[in-house]
Amino acid sequence: MSLTLTVAGDRWRTHLRSVVDATPGLVPVAKGNGYGLTLGRLARRAGWLGVDTLAVGTYAELPEVADRFDGSLVVLSPWRPYVADLEPALARRVIHTVSRYVDLVELLRRQPGARVVLERMTSMRRHGMSAQELWEAAPLAHRRARLEGVTIHLPMTGHNLDEASRLMDDVVGAEATTVWVSHLTQPELRRLQASYADLTLRPRVGTGLWLGDRGALRVTATVEDVHPVERGDGYGYRGRTALRNGHLVVASGGTAHGLGLEAPTGDTGLRGRAVAVAKGGLDALGLARSPYLLDGRQLFFAEPPHMQSSMLLLPHGARVPEVGEELEVRVRYTTTTFDEIRVA
Numbered sequence: 001m002s003l004t005l006t007v008a009g010d011r012w013r014t015h016l017r018s019v020v021d022a023t024p025g026l027v028p029v030a031k032g033n034g035y036g037l038t039l040g041r042l043a044r045r046a047g048w049l050g051v052d053t054l055a056v057g058t059y060a061e062l063p064e065v066a067d068r069f070d071g072s073l074v075v076l077s078p079w080r081p082y083v084a085d086l087e088p089a090l091a092r093r094v095i096h097t098v099s100r101y102v103d104l105v106e107l108l109r110r111q112p113g114a115r116v117v118l119e120r121m122t123s124m125r126r127h128g129m130s131a132q133e134l135w136e137a138a139p140l141a142h143r144r145a146r147l148e149g150v151t152i153h154l155p156m157t158g159h160n161l162d163e164a165s166r167l168m169d170d171v172v173g174a175e176a177t178t179v180w181v182s183h184l185t186q187p188e189l190r191r192l193q194a195s196y197a198d199l200t201l202r203p204r205v206g207t208g209l210w211l212g213d214r215g216a217l218r219v220t221a222t223v224e225d226v227h228p229v230e231r232g233d234g235y236g237y238r239g240r241t242a243l244r245n246g247h248l249v250v251a252s253g254g255t256a257h258g259l260g261l262e263a264p265t266g267d268t269g270l271r272g273r274a275v276a277v278a279k280g281g282l283d284a285l286g287l288a289r290s291p292y293l294l295d296g297r298q299l300f301f302a303e304p305p306h307m308q309s310s311m312l313l314l315p316h317g318a319r320v321p322e323v324g325e326e327l328e329v330r331v332r333y334t335t336t337t338f339d340e341i342r343v344a
Contacts, residue, residue, distance in 0.1 A: 001222045002339030003253040003329065005036060008216040009343045015213035019205065020049050022186060024193075027074065029206030030065060031057030036333035037210060037341065043068035053095070055204050059083050066090055074180070076153075076204075078119060078127045081106050095148050099127040101137045108144045116141055117151040117180055120167055124155050131170040138174035149178030149202070161188040168196055178202060211333055219338070220326040221292060224309060225250040236303040236311055247314040248302055251292055251327055258336040259291060259329070260305035287313075293328040295319060 020026050028051060030042035039056070043065035046054045053072040056065055062073060071093070078099035086094055091111060098104045099119040107114050118137055121128030129137060134150065141147040150171045154160040160183055171179050178200045184192065193201050211217070227235075227248045234241055235248055253259045290301045292312055302311040314320065321327070 001224050001252045003257050003259075003336075004220050004222075004326075004340045004342060005338040006218045006220065007037075007341065007343045008218075011213065012216040012343075015216060016045065016049060016209060019209050019212060020051065023189070023203055023205065025200060025202045026051060026209075027053045027055050027180070027202050027204045028209055029055045029057075029076070029204050031055070031061060031076065031206065032334055033337060035206065035210045036331070036336050036338065039064040040068050041341070042210060047071075053202070055206075059086075062086075062090065062094070066093070072115075074117065074148075079103055079107055079116075085110060097127075097151060098137070098141075099129060101129070101133055101140075104137050104140060104145070108140070112144060113146055115146045115148055117148045118174065118176070119151045119153070120170055122152050122154055122167065123163055124153060126153065128153070131173065134170055134174050138176070142175065147176065149180055149200075150174055150176045151180035152182075154181065154183040156183055158183070158185070160184055161191060164188070164192055165195065168192070168199070171199065172196075180204060207334075217333075219329040219331050219336075221251045221253045221310075221329050223249060223251055223321045223323055223325045223327060225323060226314075226320060237306070238303055240303055245316040246318075247320055249292075249294075249299070249312040249314050249321065249327075251310055251312060252308065252339070253292075253329060254305040254308045254310050256307040257338070259310060259331065260301065261335065291330045293330065294321060296328075299327075 028046045030039050034042045039061055043054060047069050051071065053074055054065060054069050055074045055076055056062060058077045059075055066073065072095055073093050074095040075097060077097065079096040080103060095115045095117055096107060097119050098107065098116045118134055118141060119128040120134055121130055152164065152167050154163060164181060164184060168179065180202045182204045184203060189201060189203055229235060229242045229248050230245050231242055255261060288301045290299050290310060290312055292299045299312040299314065302313045
């Protein structure tokens with residue numbers, strides 16, 4: 001009884017290889033929950049792909065990948081003075097992202113000759129230096145650090161070529177020879193490289209690499225129990241009342257796996273607002289669509305999901321699944337933890 005991710009191994013590996021072959025200088029990103037596949041698995045797969053560098057999100061993720069990948073490790077979160085010093089063997093492999101001049105000074109005091117990339121602020125306005133700050137930090141990095149280049153973290157909205165091109169002038173001003181970039185399409189990367197042939201591009205790719213072929217991934221949950229219910233019957237932890245005849249289906253997977261949890265939506269368009277209004281109306285009726293599907297039909301939660309299982313409403317007349325049967329589940333991989341991962 002588990003929430004299971006099944007990976008069509010040959011298809012997935014073919015996709016991974018195609019992305020690497022089409023993206024010179026690619027740096028795979030393995031962060032968070034490893035895009036649902038776990039950090040350790042992604043680190044091993046990066047080694048199989050033959051890349052020289054792997055990116056992680058935070059310093060806390062380094063131990064999970066360092067023993068499974070032999071190359072360089074770039075930490076995407078910027079270094080801060082509260083980051084603990086690394087063991088010497090690991091420190092030689094780690095490339096620090098530095099987004100403030102004061103941090104560069106302190107890092108080099110504690111680790112002379114540290115490997116660093118200097119981060120240029122982009123329209124995201126999350127981390128990074130202005131052009132002037134970058135040019136002031138670059139000489140120090142050239143003298144006392146091992147400068148691995150300049151990094152720019154672009155928005156996920158797409159159409160980032162114009163901004164990337166503008167920022168390249170700042171890279172040239174910092175006398176860097178390598179630019180680490182994110183969220184550029186293959187055509188944009190080719191155009192940028194053609195315009196700056198004397199610079200080396202290192203595209204960071206996470207979702208498009210590991211989850212780029214969703215057809216290679218299948219998530220299923222086990223039906224743990226099925227109960228007939230009539231209108232007016234009570235059920236569940238919260239003593240809800242059935243609004244109509246049907247069945248209650250108890251399936252594996254719950255909040256402990258990340259199911260039934262929501263992040264703020266990024267869709268601010270008319271369609272997104274309409275969906276939010278419609279969803280709010282369903283919530284008011286005690287109905288919320290679940291990620292579980294039976295015969296291609298999306299089921300409603302009977303009540304908010306529990307930690308390790310969910311109770312679902314099956315309307316009268318629908319096919320009743322057997323205990324032990326598998327239901328398809330549509331998940332957000334970056335927020336889901338699976339009981340089992342099978343690579344066929």
